[in-house]
Amino acid sequence: MKNSDxxxxxxxxxxxxxxxxxxxxxxxxxxxxxxxxxxxxxxKPRPNEIEGIxxxxxxxxxFKDLIKKKQFYEHAxxxxxxxxxxxxxxxxxxxxxxxxxFDIDWQGTQQLSSYPELNLIKIFILPPDKKELKKxxxxxxxxxxxxxENRLKSFxxxxxxxxxxxxxxxxxxxxxxxxxxxKIIHLNKQKKxxxx
Numbered sequence: 001m002k003n004s005d006x007x008x009x010x011x012x013x014x015x016x017x018x019x020x021x022x023x024x025x026x027x028x029x030x031x032x033x034x035x036x037x038x039x040x041x042x043x044k045p046r047p048n049e050i051e052g053i054x055x056x057x058x059x060x061x062x063f064k065d066l067i068k069k070k071q072f073y074e075h076a077x078x079x080x081x082x083x084x085x086x087x088x089x090x091x092x093x094x095x096x097x098x099x100x101x102f103d104i105d106w107q108g109t110q111q112l113s114s115y116p117e118l119n120l121i122k123i124f125i126l127p128p129d130k131k132e133l134k135k136x137x138x139x140x141x142x143x144x145x146x147x148x149e150n151r152l153k154s155f156x157x158x159x160x161x162x163x164x165x166x167x168x169x170x171x172x173x174x175x176x177x178x179x180x181x182x183k184i185i186h187l188n189k190q191k192k193x194x195x196x
Contacts, residue, residue, distance in 0.1 A: 008099040008188055009118050010034070011109050011165075014125035019171040023125065024103050026178050031185060035098040037090055040066065043081035056086075073118075074104065074111030085112065106161035113164070121188050123181065124165035127172075 010027075014020040028034050040056045042063050051057055058066075063082045067075055075084030085108065093100050102112065102120075109122055162168045167184055171177040 006097065006192070007094050007119075008034075008185065008192070009102070009120045010100070010185065011102045011104060011112065011120055011122045012125060013105055013109055013123070013161075013165070014171075015127065018125050018127045019174060019177070020103060020125055022174065023171070023178055023181065024101055027101055027181065027185070030182065031099065033097075033099045034101050035093050036101045036103060037085055037093065039104070040072075040075075040084045040086060041081055043083075073115060074108040076105060076107035076111075078105060078107070083108070090118075106164060109161075109164055121167075121184065122165040123167045123169060123184065124162050125169050125171050125177065126162070127170075 012020050012024055024036055028036065038052065038054070038056060040058055040063060042058060042060045043055070045051070045054070045057055049055065060082065063075075063084065066072060066084065066086070071086055071088065072084040073087055073090060075082060077083075083104070085102065085104065090100060102108070104112070106124075109120075112118060112120060113122070167180075169177050169180050
């Protein structure tokens, strides 16, 4: 495998509704060398989601088989569904000289952090407050009321894990938050150039 030292490995985590997916898309538009690590999930696809682009959608039996075969760098059960990052898909992106963007939660971050060869840059994104988070989740209109309530309940637990990250950003203003992430990417790219 090509040395992962040459690739930028960026983790973006946040409570659901803090703007992580929007920011991930903006990173890909601005930095074409970034590819999102596509996770496996047992969750049913939402209407606009595409197999192999948004997720690899599998059933629970298949997912548990992949766990047994140690095919994941990390996996977690979140809101009754499993999510996981496959070793094979990450290694493929590294070999193709891409920078990798991981859109994962704190559980996944802790597991990925146990692989020092991945050289991770970890960013935690927070909404300005819980009230704003609720507003965003309702406006998003993708989830039923009980799912929104579950996501709000998990928020209190999610935010206790900020100390596992290299950077903690408040997404009060999307453009401002994104420009901070741009600076972090440029800084780390510069470091790699200096090392190499």
